[in-house]
Amino acid sequence: MSSEIKELSDGDEIPKPPKEPFKMKNFVRKNVTQLGMIFVFFGIWLFFILAAPKTFLSPQIYYAFMSTTPLFAIMALPLTMVIIAGEMDLSFSSIMAIGMVAFVFIFEPTGNVGLAVIAALAAGIAAGIMNGGLVVGIGIPSLVATIGTQFFLRGLALVLLDGKGATLVATKETFVYQILVGKTIGKIPNQFWWSIAVAILCWIILNRTRLGAHIYLIGDNEKSARLMGVNVNRTRMAVFIMMGFASALAGVLASLQVSFFWPSLGEGYLLSTLASVFLGGTSVFGGTGTILGTFLGSYIIGAINAGIVAIGLTGFWTELIYGFIIVASVSMHVILQRRIK
Amino acid sequence: MEPTYRIELYDVCKNFGEVQSLSNVDFKLGQNEVVGLLGDNGAGKSTLIKILTGYHQPSSGELFVDGKKIESLTVPLARSLGIETVYQERALAEQQTLWRNIFLGRELRTPYGLLDVKRMKTETSNLMIKSMGFTSSAVSPESTIETFSGGEKQGVAIVRALYFDAEIIILDEPTMGLSLKETRKLLDFVRHIKDAGKSAVFIDHNIFHVYSVADRVVVLDRGKVAGEFRTSDITLDDLMEKMYLVAETGSLD
Numbered sequence: 001m002s003s004e005i006k007e008l009s010d011g012d013e014i015p016k017p018p019k020e021p022f023k024m025k026n027f028v029r030k031n032v033t034q035l036g037m038i039f040v041f042f043g044i045w046l047f048f049i050l051a052a053p054k055t056f057l058s059p060q061i062y063y064a065f066m067s068t069t070p071l072f073a074i075m076a077l078p079l080t081m082v083i084i085a086g087e088m089d090l091s092f093s094s095i096m097a098i099g100m101v102a103f104v105f106i107f108e109p110t111g112n113v114g115l116a117v118i119a120a121l122a123a124g125i126a127a128g129i130m131n132g133g134l135v136v137g138i139g140i141p142s143l144v145a146t147i148g149t150q151f152f153l154r155g156l157a158l159v160l161l162d163g164k165g166a167t168l169v170a171t172k173e174t175f176v177y178q179i180l181v182g183k184t185i186g187k188i189p190n191q192f193w194w195s196i197a198v199a200i201l202c203w204i205i206l207n208r209t210r211l212g213a214h215i216y217l218i219g220d221n222e223k224s225a226r227l228m229g230v231n232v233n234r235t236r237m238a239v240f241i242m243m244g245f246a247s248a249l250a251g252v253l254a255s256l257q258v259s260f261f262w263p264s265l266g267e268g269y270l271l272s273t274l275a276s277v278f279l280g281g282t283s284v285f286g287g288t289g290t291i292l293g294t295f296l297g298s299y300i301i302g303a304i305n306a307g308i309v310a311i312g313l314t315g316f317w318t319e320l321i322y323g324f325i326i327v328a329s330v331s332m333h334v335i336l337q338r339r340i341k
Numbered sequence: 342m343e344p345t346y347r348i349e350l351y352d353v354c355k356n357f358g359e360v361q362s363l364s365n366v367d368f369k370l371g372q373n374e375v376v377g378l379l380g381d382n383g384a385g386k387s388t389l390i391k392i393l394t395g396y397h398q399p400s401s402g403e404l405f406v407d408g409k410k411i412e413s414l415t416v417p418l419a420r421s422l423g424i425e426t427v428y429q430e431r432a433l434a435e436q437q438t439l440w441r442n443i444f445l446g447r448e449l450r451t452p453y454g455l456l457d458v459k460r461m462k463t464e465t466s467n468l469m470i471k472s473m474g475f476t477s478s479a480v481s482p483e484s485t486i487e488t489f490s491g492g493e494k495q496g497v498a499i500v501r502a503l504y505f506d507a508e509i510i511i512l513d514e515p516t517m518g519l520s521l522k523e524t525r526k527l528l529d530f531v532r533h534i535k536d537a538g539k540s541a542v543f544i545d546h547n548i549f550h551v552y553s554v555a556d557r558v559v560v561l562d563r564g565k566v567a568g569e570f571r572t573s574d575i576t577l578d579d580l581m582e583k584m585y586l587v588a589e590t591g592s593l594d
Contacts, residue, residue, distance in 0.1 A: 208455040213441060213448050220434035227396060227432040228446035229416030287436040 037280065037296045044300060048307040055310040063187060069302030070195035071254045072269050073295065076276035077195075077202040078246040080294040082142075082239045083277055084206070086219035086286030087135065089240060091146040092247040092273065093266035094153035095127045099248030100261045101157045104166045113176040120248045127153060128244020132237040142240075157263045165262045168255060181256045191253050195298075198246065203291040211238055219286030271322040276301045278329045283337070301325070344408030346371055347509050347540045348393060348424075353402030355388050362388040363564045366402070370509065370542055375535050377555030377572075378544040381588055384561040386544050387429065390513050393542065394426045395419035420447065423508030427515050429544075431498045433486050440465040440482040443501050464504075472500045492523040499530065510534055510541045516550055528554055548584060552577050562587045 049056040075092050082089045102123035107116035127149070134145040171177045182190050206212035214235045217225040226232055250269075255261040280297030282289030301322070308317050348370040355363040363385045370376050380386050391397040392404070395414040404411050406422050426432075433442050440461045449457040449464075465482035486494060495515060502510055512531065516524045531554045534541045545551050551558060552572055558580065559569045567587045570580065586592070 204455070208458070210448050210450070210456065213444075213456060214446075216437055216441070217434050217445060220436045221432075223430065224432040224434050225446070227394075227416070227426075227428055227430065229395075229420060230446045283436075287434070 034281075034290065034292055034296070037293060037300070041296055041300050041303070044303055044307070048303065048310065052307070052310040052312075056307075059187075061306055061310065063189060065299075065302050065306050066192040067181075067189035067257060068305070069299055070189075070191035071250050071257075072273040072276060072301070073195040073298035074198045074250045074253070075243070075247050075269065076273045076280075076294050076298045077198050077291060078239070078242045079273060080277050080280065080282050080289050080291060081202065081206055081212075081215050082243050083282050083284070084219045084286055084289040085215045085236060085239045086222065087142040087236060087239060089131060089142065089146045089243045090270065091127065091131060091150040091153060092243060092250075093270045094150045094157065095124055095244050095247035096251030096254065096266035096269065097157040097263055098127055098153045099124045099251040100255050100265055101160050101263070103252060103255070104161065104261060107168070107171070108166070111170065113171050113174045117176060117180075117252055120252050121245055124244040124246070124248025124251075125241055126244070127247070128241035129237070131244065132240035135240065136233045136236050154263075161263050163263060165260055168259045168261060171256055172259060177256055181253055189257075191257065194249075194253065195295075198249075199291055199295045205242075206291055211235065215239060216287060219288075221287075271319065271326075272298075272301050272305070275322045275325045275329075278326050278333075281329075281333060283333055284330050344372075346405070347374075347407060349403075349405040349408075350389075350392070350399075351403045351405075353389075353392065353399045353404070355385075355392065355397060356400045361564055363392075363399075366561075366564070366566055368559065368566070370540050371556075373535065373538050373540060374557065375531060375541045375543060375555050377551035377558040378542060378561065379548060379551055379558055379584065380561035380567075383563075385564040386561055387513065388564075389561065390426070390511055390542070390544060393419070393511055394424060416446070420505065423506065424511065425502035425505060425507035425509070426511040427495075427498045427502050427513065429514040429517060431494055433494060433497060435487040436485055438483050438485055439469070439480070439497065442486055442497055443468065443504065445501070447505065468500050468504060472496075472503070491518040492520060495519060495523070495527070499527075508539055510539060512541060512543050512545075514544055514546065516545055516547060524550070548581060549577070552580060560584065560587055567592065 045056075055061050075096075079089060079092065099120035103116040103120040106119040107113065110116070131142070131146055131149055134140045134149070135142045138145075140148075178190075180190060180194070184190060184193065204212075206215060214225065214230045214232075215238075217228075217230055218232050218235050222232055247266075251265055254265060276298035277289075277294050278284065278297075279300060280290065280293030280295070282294065304321060304325075305318055308321065309315070346369045348368070350366060350368040353363055353366045353368070354361065366385070366389065368389065378386050378389065388397060392399050392414075395416040395418055398413060404414060406414075406424070411418070411422075432445070434445065437445075440458075443465050444461050449461050451457045462482045469480065469482070480489075480493075486497065489497070495518075499515070515527055519527060528550060531541060531543055535554075535556075543551060543555055555572055557569060557571050558575075560567045560583070568583065570583075572580075575583075
């Protein structure tokens with residue numbers, strides 16, 4: 001340590017660092033969002049068990065739940081990083097489709113699933129670069145830029161495949177298929193493990209790398225980040241690329257799971273993905289948010305989805321409830337923030 | 342042999358579109374020298390500072406650090422050359438924790454390339470006690486900056502500048518928003534920089550503050566250097582007289 005730091009102490013005696021004793025109150029205050037989420041998670045679960053005991057006490061619903069939730073959880077996790085960075089991406093639902101167009105273009109002539117997956121992920125990265133380029137290079141607000149690319153990429157997918165779907169039955173029984181959407185111990189869908197893998201990876205990126213530290217910083221105060229030498233543009237670019245990559249992966253999983261690709265793939269995912277992020281406590285203004293929050297958020301959203309159907313409500317209700325969750329959780333966050341200040 | 346000057350600027354101009362913020366500015370910072378930068382609002386003080394720190398690149402002119410010509414100074418390069426800045430805006434990220442702010446833009450890493458969170462927290466904890474004078478248990482490396490007072494925030498910005506072995510410290514309006522006591526502590530701190538053999542550029546609206554700590558005062562006016570004085574050669578009254586003159590006529594004579 002340099003000498004002048006010591007001089008700053010004005011020759012005071014250096015007291016021992018105050019060792020904070022573990023206090024339940026402090027722990028609760030620090031982790032209030034996550035604890036609240038866990039509470040909500042079990043609350044909703046209990047409610048569904050009471051409302052539809054037959055469905056919610058049998059394991060089938062949980063296997064179904066483990067195969068559908070990962071599809072949007074995998075996108076909600078990197079979307080959390082996009083939103084923490086103070087940006088927005090609404091094009092991911094279309095990136096799912098454009099990735100699969102690349103998949104089909106490679107798979108149909110070659111029959112090579114592995115190569116097709118790589119093509120899909122590359123297309124996702126390319127879409128991310130396009131979004132990042134519009135935001136960083138041209139300077140369009142990301143919300144507007146990605147609404148544009150959402151329609152553009154959807155249109156591109158429809159044009160390239162002439163609006164028709166493609167069967168993927170031939171992918172079944174391949175090794176790649178087993179790895180991606182097969183089952184572990186004959187029961188647990190592998191998508192579930194993929195969502196955990198993506199969550200761990202996102203957690204490491206966000207909490208244990210410089211990129212992650214810079215994501216928080218540029219979302220909190222871009223000017224400060226620039227003054228302190230953070231490469232703001234490179235960080236922004238990175239979040240859009242990660243988002244593109246993950247969206248393409250989700251598209252692959254969603255299509256392989258049903259062995260068919262519709263060019264409309266992804267249209268139902270916009271709401272559930274956004275709801276997962278905001279329910280998870282990520283600030284809509286950027287600067288704060290957690291991976292664990294989003295992970296729990298997406299499984300709560302998944303449970304609500306399964307529950308609504310199980311207790312006999314129509315699918316129309318899901319849209320209403322997701323929309324309500326987005327508005328309510330964002331409002332709550334804003335009100336809580338204001339009270340802290 | 343050590344070069345005579347730590348920083349030299351020659352004929353530096355800076356335009357923002359149509360607006361010429363600096364025109365043909367020469368500026369030098371010597372070894373172990375504290376230079377005060379004075380000037381009215383819009384005189385170009387902040388622009389000059391941001392060129393020294395690599396935030397802005399000059400439109401034309403030359404820049405030398407320790408006698409070496411620097412073609413394109415960026416913030417990371419400036420920091421690696423030992424130039425540290427305490428910005429007027431403080432350059433803090435308010436929703437983030439103290440330790441993240443201390444290591445903002447220069448996070449410590451383990452040999453595997455991951456963030457060394459534990460070490461950053463320990464170092465922050467040490468700095469808090471030794472340098473910032475935070476001893477209350479309400480403040481920890483995990484506290485977020487938005488809970489701090491103005492003086493505490495300034496303390497964070499200063500300690501951060503010092504942690505990384507700064508050789509040249511630039512203070513941009515550091516007394517703004519500080520209490521009397523905090524201001525005195527800050528001026529003492531600038532004298533410490535001098536005693537430690539380092540150099541500093543000190544910008545302040547308050548001519549008393551600048552006069553009391555600087556070896557030399559440079560007066561900027563409308564983007565030009567209007568004049569410079571050694572504080573040992575001029576009385577405070579004369580300096581104030583000159584400043585009024587500059588503000589009214591744009592010239593010292």
